[in-house]
Amino acid sequence: MNLPKLPIGRGIEALEAWMEDQFGPIFDFIRIIIGSLVDFIHMALNSGPSLLMIALLTVLTWFLGKWKLASFALIGLLLIDNLGYWDNAMETLSIVLSASLLSIVIGVPLGILCARSGLIQGIVTPVLDFMQTMPAFVYLLPAVSFFSLGVVPGVIASIIFAVPPTIRLTNLGIRQVPGELVEAADAFGSTPNQKLFKLQLPIALPTMMAGINQTIMLSLSMVVISSMIGAQGLGADVYRAVTQTKTGTGFEAGISIVVLAILLDRMTQKMVNKNKRQR
Amino acid sequence: MSIIEVNQLTKIFGNEPEKAIPLLKQxxxxxxxxxxxxLTVGVNAASFSIxxxxxxxxxxxSGSGKSTLIRLLNRLIEPTSGEILFHGSDIVRMNAKELREFRRKSMGMVFQKFALFPNRTVLRNVEYGLEVQGIRKPERQEMALAALELVGLKGWENSxxxxxxxxxxxxxxxxxxLAxxxxxxxxxxxxxxxxxxxxKNMQDExxxxxATMQKTIIFITHDLDEALRIGDKIALMKDGSIVQIGTPEEILMNPANRYVEKFIEDxxxxxxxxxxxxxTRPETITLERGPRVALQLMRDRGVSNLYVTDKSRRLLGVLTAEGASAALKEGLALEDITLEEVPSVSPGTYLNELFETMAAxxxxxxVIDDTKRLIGIVIRGAVLAALAGNAVPEAGEAG
Structure with a gap:
């Protein structure tokens, strides 16, 4: 028996066209918002000469991780500067930070909703699975058709790829708050919001930070893919090197990405530990 | 006056729990x-008043439903049916806001595993219930500090x-x-x-x-000794139902059924x-009476000692038959002869602390109260009878 092929592909394309028609102005608005966020962060990161910025970042890392982290930051960032990738590294950093920031803004409330309602969790979980396992290239295309080429669809694609850990671990962190503590909060007459802000979020914070750390790492891993749709930065350097088979340039840009990745990872981890010690 | 009255309170766990209510009644x-x-029956038609x-x-x-029952009282677990009257108003019918208000103002709770908030200092933990009420910081800190002082933890508030x-x-x-x-x-x-x-220390405290606060305390325990030590009234639960309610003596002396009997066996x-x-009631005499009256009294009541008190029943000592007859021979008044010293105990002393004194x-x-007034005496026969589980003989049979 020969069953007809299900028209999933055509359906998706029709949906894409319909959404473009219907929500065009909304997409434009989102593009402007995200574009200005990236520009703003980029401007802040470029507000001084590279050596001054390196000094500032080194001081910041010293507060978080003392000598070990600060010396790594100093050497790593000087290396990026020396290789001539400073501007592009800051471009990449501004994309990654924008995507991470927006992921937190979207992910934390969603995670809280999931923790409050089993129904919402039941709906959101498979969607997250879908987002994480669908090859990232696939949603570059609708991102481009909604937001045109450039840095914005790159940020959007990064958010789709990177937001799941924040949602999942916010949900998990809140659900892991011991039942007796929740009972105690209830027994003393807390409103749901008082319970959330006075008990659940503070206790879930280390778990949530682990999710945010993952989100940052994942959005950093999207930089090369985003460069295919016109996002600038280190990703574009790597992409260009690959297409032109320039192994040396590829490695230089790659090392710069690695430095950024380790730096961001250690900084967020230190924030988690600092938080644990404070409680 | 009863502050809490619980009527036919039932909790069934599972889907469509109401279905089980008529079955339980059958x-x-x-x-x-x-x-x-x-369907799991958590608590079955519990009724009591406090x-x-x-x-x-x-x-x-464990598994008798006692933890479920206490959580029904402040609706941490929603009752399936029944009512809980607090000063006459039904807690079960309160809406979310009224319930919150009730929990904030009228009920405190202490948990088995403490359930302290690990992210808060001791002081901020104690403040919690006041904080959610919206009480201002200086005021609630003062109240929390007072509560900490009450439990002897002054100086630990920032730990x-x-x-x-x-x-x-x-x-x-x-x-x-308590805050x-x-x-x-x-x-x-x-x-x-x-x-x-x-x-044991905590029980005493x-x-x-x-004794000073006079709160109404509802205390859950699986430990019979603890229940007997601190309870004014005890409700014994088995399989979700209350088997017997009574004072500790009532439960010990008149167990309602075999289960309770087995429970209190050890x-x-x-x-x-x-x-x-x-x-039991002591035979007493005041000092104004003479030795002749004393001897007559002893003969009438068939005792060999009289407890001598002043007019406000404060114990002065014991007059023995020998002492009285010696006084009679020498023509002395009771005031002029030396009375035997008698060991005295307070009414709250446990029997096991009496044995040594009694042997000597x-x-x-x-038995004297804290104003030194004589309120009773302990004779060996009564102690033995009580330990054998028999009711104590009535006063007047003292010897």
Missing amino acids: GWTKERILKEKK EAGQIFVIMGL YPDQLSGGMQQRVGLARG NDPDILLMDEAFSALDPLIR LLQLQ VDLSKVLTASHVM TKIPLA
């Missing part, structure tokens, strides 16, 4: 309902719970439960997680606190009963 057992309807100022102990083994020992943590839990000055304090196996010595009565349970003297021990 006399289906817990097992049958679980087997045929896949007087203000009482320590009401709900006791039972974190994990820096304290178990006993101290539970004091914080107690202070947190909003609730009418009712729910204590869910509050001392069960503590080691035996500290548990709770009784001391209770109780060391000497650690439960006090001098006040076994004391022939004269029955005097």
Whole structure:
């Protein structure tokens, strides 16, 4: 028996066209918002000469991780500067930070909703699975058709790829708050919001930070893919090197990405530990 | 006046729990309902009332439904049916806002595993119940500090719970439960997680606190000794139902059925009963009377000693038959002869603390209250009868 092929592909394309028609102005608005966020962060990161910025970042890392982290930051960032990738590294950093920031803004409330309602969790979980396992290239295309080429669809694609850990671990962190503590909060007459802000979020914070750390790492891993749709930065350097088979340039840009990745990872981890010690 | 009145309170766990209510009324057992309807009976038609100022102990083994029952009282678990009247208004019918208000103002709770918030200092833990009410910081800190002082934790307010020992943590839990000055304090196996010595200390301290605070305390425990020590009234639970409610003596002396009997079988009565349970009425005489009257009295009542008191019944000593006849021969008044000293105990002394004193003297021990007034005497026969589980002979048979 020969069953007809299900028209999933055509359906998706029709949906894409319909959404473009219907929500065009909304997409434009989102593009402007995200574009200005990236520009703003980029401007802040470029507000001084590279050596001054390196000094500032080194001081910041010293507060978080003392000598070990600060010396790594100093050497790593000087290396990026020396290789001539400073501007592009800051471009990449501004994309990654924008995507991470927006992921937190979207992910934390969603995670809280999931923790409050089993129904919402039941709906959101498979969607997250879908987002994480669908090859990232696939949603570059609708991102481009909604937001045109450039840095914005790159940020959007990064958010789709990177937001799941924040949602999942916010949900998990809140659900892991011991039942007796929740009972105690209830027994003393807390409103749901008082319970959330006075008990659940503070206790879930280390778990949530682990999710945010993952989100940052994942959005950093999207930089090369985003460069295919016109996002600038280190990703574009790597992409260009690959297409032109320039192994040396590829490695230089790659090392710069690695430095950024380790730096961001250690900084967020230190924030988690600092938080644990404070409680 | 009863502060809490619980009528036919029932909790069934599972889907469509209401279906089990008529079945329970028809006399289906817990097992049958679980087997045929896949519903778990948590609490089955519990009814009791609690007087203000009482320590009401709900006791039972694990799985008897006692923890469910206490959580029904402040609706941490929603009852399936029944009513809980607090000063006449039904807690079960309160909406979310009224319930919150009730929990904030009228009920405190202390938990088995303390349930202190690990991210808050001791002081901020104790403040919690006041904080959610929206009480301003200086005021609530003052109230929290007072509660901490009450439980003997002054000076620890800036520590974190994990820096304290178990006993101290539970004091914080107690202070947190008391900080909003609730009418009712729910204590869910509050001392069960503590080691035996500290548990006993905490029981004593709770009784001391209770003597000054006069809260209504509902105390859950699986430990019969604990129930007997602190309970004014005890409700014994089995399989979700209350089997017997009564004072500790009522339960010990008149167990309602075989289950209760088995339960109390191993109780060391000497650690439960006090001098006040076994004391009988003493034969007394005042000093103004003469030795002749004293001897006559002894002959009439068939006793060989009289307890000499002043007019306000304060104990002065014991007059023996020999002492009285010697006085008679020498023509002395009672005031001029030396009275025998008699060991005295307070009414709250446990029987096991009496044995040694009793062994050392022939004269029955005097029981005196804290104003030194003689309120009774302890004779050996009464102690033995009580330990054998018999009711204490009525006063007047003293010898």
